[in-house]
Amino acid sequence: MASSGSSNLPTKEVPGSYGLPVLGAQKDNLDFLHLQGEVEFFKSRVAKYNSTVFKVNFIPGNPAFPDPRGIALLDQSSFPVLLDSSKVDKTNVFTGSYKASDDFTGGYRVLSYLDTTDPKHATLKNFAFEVLKRNGRKFLPEFQSAFHAAFDAAESELSSGKNKADMAPLLNQLAFQFLAKSIVNVDPLTTKLADQGPTHLLRWIGIQFAPVAPGNSTPLPGFAEDVVIRTAPLPFLLVKADYDKLCEFFQLATEMLDMGEKEFGLSREEAVHQLLFLVGMNSWFGFSARVLPNLLYRVGTLGAEFQKRLGDEIRAAIDVSDPAGSFYGALEKMPLLKSTVLEVFRFDPPVLYQYGRPREDMVVESHDAKFVIKKGQLLGGSQALVCRDPKVFEEPDQLIPDRFVGKEELQANVFWSNGRNTKSPTADDKQCAGKNFVETIARFYLVQLFARYKTFELSEDSTLNTPFLKSFARN
């Protein structure tokens, strides 16, 4: 039997209950989605069972979907077992027990659903690495130009009399423009797609992952929302027209598709679908829905004094007239920038859940006890709790931008990428293929922000995912 440790902790039964058949899952889902919310749901059960490992019904808990019964791993001792490819099987658990139909991806199984033991996993992961490597020199300049287009648009909204600029659509466009221009090597605005790339992607992703969307993802009241999006999988047909338009655009990625065919043995058709999921879902969604708005929101809420401090560090390190050209050489001179990005990733992990199934019966250790867990059991971690584990992070619920300055060792405890932050992804693990790239772009985004602005302010109705720019002071 595999073990996640070798301590003398007591062995305990996994606490908790799945409740009555069907009703138990629906009760947990109701709490999770509507009554308690994603964080309180887990926190309240940690308190109730006095344990960070317990039984729970994950979403979607409806008979039309596979069995949602699983075990939550919510501390820094038990959670890392989910990152260990030798211990857990990640077949089809990208979004837990629910797996979107392959219809959404042209009939192909995309990388995110493949376990490391699937021979195609390494092929597709190496393809992903090459996509990033081959376009390496384009990313920063393209990001820079898309960044200025987005913030020029925000400023002109403000100067035309609006009291706030809605940044979400502008960041959606920013992310799509820089990724598409770098990877597809074509400006979407000059094609039939025009500025509709993000709209098509949002619909395709929204319908595909609707059953695992957070509560209040639609304007419908809770009960109606559950009926519409969580009763059964939604059909691809609803977004076929959107997906076809996206495919047409990705067919223009000649260089990447040639590489997929010639160097990785993919059919041209499969290369299009794999590339579209990689760029449209893994990359674009991560940036547009999480990384870019979250950083803007958190740095906005940290206020003018902090912004001046971070801006001074950045402007002293880079050439403000050429951020893209001077960025890499300046990185080591910007410890506060690096720490701030990582602290925002810790505070608001962009992807909250990780799942896996033990390859064999095994022992998992929390901080307090050992648990025997059966082969095949669905295990799930919530990063929202793991990245705020009070046994590892002091004042875990405070956003402390300096937290990681001079504290290299603490960085290993941030897991946003499905791997420790001190580790880089490989073809043999399930860590995000874009982990280092994402960190680079996140840092470069703040560099751009403070090369342009001394300070900025968001309006009070801003949220993590939808920041509104209210005012700014240009450098």
Ligand code: HEM
């Ligand atoms: C922008 C923000 C991004 C975030 C927050 C993010 C996060 C993640 C996470 C948490 C996983 C693991 C999912 C799981 O539990 O299995 C993952 C997987 C993956 N990500 Fe990212 N990602 C981002 C961007 C990117 C980019 C830019 C790429 C481009 C190469 C990328 C490529 C992948 C791939 C290929 C996988 C699957 C890895 C595998 O199956 O071995 N991601 N990502």
